[in-house]
Amino acid sequence: MTTPNESTTAESTLAWRDLLDTLRDLDxxxxxxxxxxxxxRHLADGYRQLATTLGVAFDTxxxxxxxxxxxxxxxxxxxxxxxxGGDNTDAFYRLAVVSPDRRYRISGNKGDAIYFAITGYNxxxxxAWSDKVVLHKHDSDMDVDADGNFSFEIGPVPDIAAIVTRDYQLDAESGRPVTWHIEALEEPEPIRHGDAETAAALRASAAWLKTMFMIIPLTIGVRAEEQQTEGHEIAGAANTMGPPYQVxxxxxxxxxxxACYSFGSYDLADDEALVIxxxxxxxxxxxxxxxxxxxANHSAGDGRTSVNIASAVPNSDGSVTIVVSAGECAHPNAxxxxxxxxxxxxxxWFLPDVVPAMPEVQVVKLADAPTSVS
Known part of the structure; x- marks a missing residue:
């Protein structure tokens, strides 16, 4: 057993210093x-992300x-x-760390969610980051009573390490979030926050952080007019969207x-807009x-940085046009x-009947951007 006067050789001491070295170098x-x-602004965002992801790593x-x-x-x-991590102003995500050998009861109330689910990951x-979904239930798979209450049991689930809940709102500023509760159905283990356990947790936190910052910051690519004309087009060019895909x-x-996803990027002058x-x-x-x-998105209420199925005004043919710009635009989906x-x-896109078609994207002068639906 390690005593305080031996702390310079304790595993948790070494792991803590390794974590500090990791944080020092991630920028x-x-x-x-x-x-x-x-x-x-992106420079400052980088340091904010270091702080944010460190908090998530410690929670996890x-x-x-x-x-x-x-x-x-x-x-x-x-x-x-x-x-x-790919947030938005429509949703609340929660996480619980669980054991593959245990049984749990999950319960709550749906509030005003338009979609909610739990997903278990290895x-x-x-x-190390998950590479497999080992459990999934969305609201249609749950018995939700007339008052919005639900309760079900899970486990044991081989390989499960964490559960993430998703709660999507049509208007997060006014909607009632899902309430989630989880309880283990067997007696808890003795609390043991010793040297070895703490060192292992700190090393896991450092490993998770390193992977996160291998992904971010995302690249933007060059604008189409700056690409070379010979050979294949550069993948992930600015002011484009990638092909939608099913997870x-x-x-x-x-x-x-x-979900199906499509990711893209923008690179716009103050007098330009992206019409999607x-x-x-x-x-x-x-x-x-x-x-x-x-x-990372901005917080709800900071400015209109997203549109969804409820807030978007469709065109007469059922399509939806979105105008993205730094300056103000009169379009209802700006x-x-x-x-x-x-x-x-x-x-x-959640629970789509088909993988969506590729969004169309065009760069225009802000003065020429549409101001109404077609």
Whole structure:
């Protein structure tokens, strides 16, 4: 057993110092190389993301108790320290760390959610990101009574390490979030926060952080007119959207099993706008939001940085046109970049009947951008 006067050789001491070394070096991901950011706001966002993801890492690895689980806030439309990882202003995400050998009861009330679900993920090694969905239930799979209450049991679930809940609102500023509760059905294990356990948690936190900053900041690419004309077009060019795709069971990170996604980027001058038109399939919910290069949206109420199935006004043919710009635009589906000259874009479609068609994207002068639906 390690005593306090031997702390310089304790495993938790060494792991803590390794974590500090990791944090010290992670900013090179957005300061140097081909993913270096180019404006002071993204620079500041990089350091905010370091703080945010450190908090998530500690919630997930250092403070979690799988035999005494609780749901912690993972993303919310309002908390500025939980704007990360592909967030949006429509949804509340929560996370509970669980054990594959235990049984749990999950209960709650649906509130005003248009869609809600739980997804269980594996952990290939301590701190490694999930590469497989091992459990999934959305609201149609649950017995929800007339008052919106639900309750069900899960487990044991082989390989499960964490549960993520999703709660999508048509208007998060006025809607009632889903209430979630989780309880372990067997007696909890003795609390043991010793040297070995703490060291393992700190090392897992560092591993998770390193992977996160291998992903962010997202690249934007060059504008189409700046690309070379010879050979293939550069993948991920600015002011384009990628092909929509369905999330498979084998995936990377905490992706939504019921969702289709399309990701893109923008690089706009102050007098330019991006006009995006897509035709939503039959779907429970869809949204499009603006991110910074760290996959973070602004908090709800800061400015209109997203549109969804309820707030968007469709064209006469059922398509939806969205106008993205730094400045103001009169179009009913206009969203703002919050004065960021460059950033990223994300479409989500939940429970679509088909994979959506490719969104059409066009760069125009802001003065020429549409101001009404067609």
């Amino acid at each position: 090179t991901n957005f300061l140097q190389g081909d993913r270096a950011v180019h404006d002071d 690895y250092l403070f979690a108790e799988p035999s005494r689980p609780i749901f912690i806030e993972l993303n919310t439309p309002f908390r500025r320290d939980r704007r990360w 952990e290939p090694s301590p701190g 498979p069971d084998s995936n990377f990170g905490w992706s939504a099993r019921d 038109t897509h035709t939503p399939p039959t779907v429970r919910f869809w949204s499009m939001c603006v991110w910074n290069q760290f996959m 969203v703002t970049t919050m004065d960021y000259p460059r950033g990223n874009l994300a479409f989500r």
